[in-house]
Amino acid sequence: MLSEWATYDELNKALLEARMYGFFSINSKQVRQEFKKGAKKVFHRVNTPKHKHPVLYMFINETEGPFATNLVLQGSEGESFAVCLTFSEQILVIHSHAINRYIERRKFDGTIEQAQRKLLDELEIHKSVKDSTDETQYIYFDGGIFLCQVVDRVFRLRTFIMNRQCSPMQRMKSLQSEKELEQIKREIGII
Numbered sequence: 001m002l003s004e005w006a007t008y009d010e011l012n013k014a015l016l017e018a019r020m021y022g023f024f025s026i027n028s029k030q031v032r033q034e035f036k037k038g039a040k041k042v043f044h045r046v047n048t049p050k051h052k053h054p055v056l057y058m059f060i061n062e063t064e065g066p067f068a069t070n071l072v073l074q075g076s077e078g079e080s081f082a083v084c085l086t087f088s089e090q091i092l093v094i095h096s097h098a099i100n101r102y103i104e105r106r107k108f109d110g111t112i113e114q115a116q117r118k119l120l121d122e123l124e125i126h127k128s129v130k131d132s133t134d135e136t137q138y139i140y141f142d143g144g145i146f147l148c149q150v151v152d153r154v155f156r157l158r159t160f161i162m163n164r165q166c167s168p169m170q171r172m173k174s175l176q177s178e179k180e181l182e183q184i185k186r187e188i189g190i191i
Helices: 008-025 029-036 096-105 112-122 168-187
Strands: 042-047 054-059 067-075 078-084 091-094 128-130 137-141 144-151 154-162
Touching (some): 008 054, 008 067, 029 042, 054 112, 067 096, 067 112, 078 096, 078 112, 096 112, 096 144, 096 154
Antiparallel strands (some): 042 054, 078 091, 144 154
């Protein structure tokens, strides 16, 4: 299993293999049964056949797409995830520490698996805002922000804080990210 600190090249190679396997994985008996029961989204966890990379797919409908490929990584505090960013050369890594801080600070009422799935699902569409004083970027999410860094095309969500914990500058970035995300969702018809 790759680490949450894997390089862009390591992550990209594993994500390509995982993406290709997704076209076979959508036909699994378990996935088909969930769609027959009326599920709109189905999460399905498997290992890729060649290199045994653990993957958590999010299938959106019964056809061969669209689906999200979430590579499971070994994190410092549990599982982390890597995702290819659409329309970008970057890979998004959600660190296990950020997931745990989200659960703790948001007082998430559910299992860690439910929190992971919520993050993977809802972060499919996000808007990052860059700090002009350093390389930190911010992504608004569910009443708080993820503090992020981009290193060698890997966009790392490192931790999560609630808006009430933000400095005045961080709060401004959170509001900017939230407003820009809302605009994006309007443009594509989600809200």
